[in-house]
Amino acid sequence: MKRVAILGGGPAGAFAAEQLASAGWQAVLFDEKLAWEKPCGGGLTYKAYSHYPFLLENSTPKRFVTETVLAAPRAGAVSLQLDQPLLIYSRFDLNRLLLDRAERAGAQIEQARVLEITRQGSRWRVLTNHGSADADFCIVATGARNPLREVGTQLTACDTMSALGYYVPGEQSMIDIQFLPRLEGYIWIFPRCSHLSVGICGKGEPAGALRKRLEQYMTEREIPWKHGSFYSHLLPSLHTASWRRNRVTGEGWLAVGDAAGLVDPITGEGLYYAIRSADLAVRALLSEVTGLAEKMNLYQRLLRRDFAGDLEFGSRLARRVFHGRFLWASVPARMVQFTRSSPRFSAIMRDLFAGRQSYLDLRQRLLKNLNGSLYEMWMSLGFRRLVPRKAA
Numbered sequence: 001m002k003r004v005a006i007l008g009g010g011p012a013g014a015f016a017a018e019q020l021a022s023a024g025w026q027a028v029l030f031d032e033k034l035a036w037e038k039p040c041g042g043g044l045t046y047k048a049y050s051h052y053p054f055l056l057e058n059s060t061p062k063r064f065v066t067e068t069v070l071a072a073p074r075a076g077a078v079s080l081q082l083d084q085p086l087l088i089y090s091r092f093d094l095n096r097l098l099l100d101r102a103e104r105a106g107a108q109i110e111q112a113r114v115l116e117i118t119r120q121g122s123r124w125r126v127l128t129n130h131g132s133a134d135a136d137f138c139i140v141a142t143g144a145r146n147p148l149r150e151v152g153t154q155l156t157a158c159d160t161m162s163a164l165g166y167y168v169p170g171e172q173s174m175i176d177i178q179f180l181p182r183l184e185g186y187i188w189i190f191p192r193c194s195h196l197s198v199g200i201c202g203k204g205e206p207a208g209a210l211r212k213r214l215e216q217y218m219t220e221r222e223i224p225w226k227h228g229s230f231y232s233h234l235l236p237s238l239h240t241a242s243w244r245r246n247r248v249t250g251e252g253w254l255a256v257g258d259a260a261g262l263v264d265p266i267t268g269e270g271l272y273y274a275i276r277s278a279d280l281a282v283r284a285l286l287s288e289v290t291g292l293a294e295k296m297n298l299y300q301r302l303l304r305r306d307f308a309g310d311l312e313f314g315s316r317l318a319r320r321v322f323h324g325r326f327l328w329a330s331v332p333a334r335m336v337q338f339t340r341s342s343p344r345f346s347a348i349m350r351d352l353f354a355g356r357q358s359y360l361d362l363r364q365r366l367l368k369n370l371n372g373s374l375y376e377m378w379m380s381l382g383f384r385r386l387v388p389r390k391a392a
C-alpha cells in the first residue's frame with residue numbers, strides 16, 4: 001500500500017497519521033478545521049496517559065485533578081481522592097499537540113473539508129472543497145457527525161446521546177459529578193487552565209430538556225453561565241445489539257474513534273478509545289498478514305479483544321447504573337453512600353475513574369466485596385450514631 005488518506009484530524013485521525021508516517025507510509029490527513037475547540041470535557045484518564053505517556057509528558061497546558069466530588073439526589077455529596085490524577089486539556093490544545101506530532105512524523109496535513117469519497121478500481125478518489133486527491137486506503141476519523149454515509153458506524157437515534165454545556169469563567173480544584181433523577185447520564189464540572197467546562201450528557205432525553213436541567217443546576221450553584229459560551233455535540237453510545245453489527249471496516253477503509261462508535265456508553269469517555277483504536281488500526285495495517293481483508297479482520301479482532309468487548313458489556317449495564325435500585329434506593333445514591341462509608345468500595349470507584357477497572361470484571365469484584373462493603377457501611381453508620389457530629 002502506498003498512500004493512505006486520513007479523513008478527520010481529531011485525536012483518532014491525528015494519531016493514526018502519526019503512527020503511519022512514523023512507519024514510513026505516505027499519510028495525508030484532511031480536516032476542515034484542524035485544531036479547534038471541539039465540544040468536550042477534555043478529561044484523560046490514567047489509562048490513557050499510562051498507555052500513551054506523551055499525553056502526560058509534554059509542555060502543553062493542562063490541569064491535574066486529584067479530587068472528585070460525587071453527588072446524587074437523596075444521598076448528598078462525597079469527596080473521592082484519586083490516586084492517579086485526571087488530566088484536563090482544552091481540546092484546541094490537545095488537537096494541536098496531536099496534529100503537530102503527526103506533522104513532525106512526516107504526515108501531510110491539509111485543511112480541507114472532505115465532500116465525497118469514490119471508489120475507482122482498487123483506489124479511492126477523495127473530493128474536497130479545495131480539489132481532489134487519490135489514495136490506496138481511507139481511514140475514516142470524521143467523528144460522531146460523520147457526513148460520509150457509506151463508511152463508518154451507522155448510528156441510529158438509540159446509539160447516541162446528546163452532550164452539551166458551557167465554558168464559564170471560574171476556578172476550582174476538583175471535578176464535580178452530579179447524578180440527576182430519571183437521567184441516564186450526569187452533569188460534570190471540569191476545571192480547565194483558564195475556565196470551567198460545565199456540561200451534561202444524557203441518553204433518551206432531548207437536548208433542550210438537558211439544557212434546562214443544566215441551567216437550573218448552574219443557577220442553583222451560582223455558576224455564572226450567562227457569561228459563558230454554549231457548546232453541544234453528539235456522543236456515540238451504542239446500544240448492546242449495535243456493538244455486534246457495528247460497521248468499522250469495509251472494502252478499502254476502516255473507521256476509528258467516534259466515527260466507529262467507540263465511546264464508553266456509561267461515562268462518555270472517548271478520547272482514549274479514539275487514540276487506542278487508531279493505534280490498533282495502524283498495527284493491523286502494518287501487520288504481516290497478507291491481504292487487505294485479513295488486515296481488516298485483524299483490526300476487528302484487536303478492537304474486540306482490547307476494549308470493544310468490555311464497552312459492549314458496559315452498554316448492558318448503563319441503564320442499571322443510572323436507573324437501577326439497590327437496597328431500596330437508587331444505584332447512584334448507593335454509590336455515593338458506599339463511597340462515603342466503605343474504603344473497599346472507594347477503591348473500586350478510584351479504579352473506575354483511573355480506567356483500571358473493566359466492566360467485565362466489575363460485577364465479580366462488587367460481589368466479592370459486597371459483604372465487606374456492607375459491613376463497613378453499617379459500621380460507619382453505627383459509629384456516626386454513637387458519636388454524633390457536633391452541631392454547626
Ligand SMILES: Cc1cc2nc3c(=O)[nH]c(=O)nc-3n(C[C@H](O)[C@H](O)[C@H](O)COP(=O)(O)OP(=O)(O)OC[C@H]3O[C@@H](n4cnc5c(N)ncnc54)[C@H](O)[C@@H]3O)c2cc1C
Pocket residue numbers: 007008009010011012013030031032033034038039040041042043044112113114115141142143144145146147163164165199232233234235256257258259263268269270271272274
Ligand atoms: C460534550 C462532550 C464532552 C466530552 N467529554 C469527554 C471527556 O472529558 N473525556 C473523553 O475521553 N471524551 C469526552 N468526550 C468524547 C470525545 O470528545 C470524543 O470521543 C473524541 O473527540 C473522539 O475523537 P475523534 O478523533 O474520533 O473525533 P473528533 O474529535 O470529533 O474529530 C473528528 C474530526 O473530523 C473533522 N471532520 C469531520 N467531518 C469532516 C469532513 N467532512 N472533512 C474534513 N474533516 C472533517 C472534524 O473537524 C474533527 O476535527 C466528550 C464528548 C462530548 C460531545
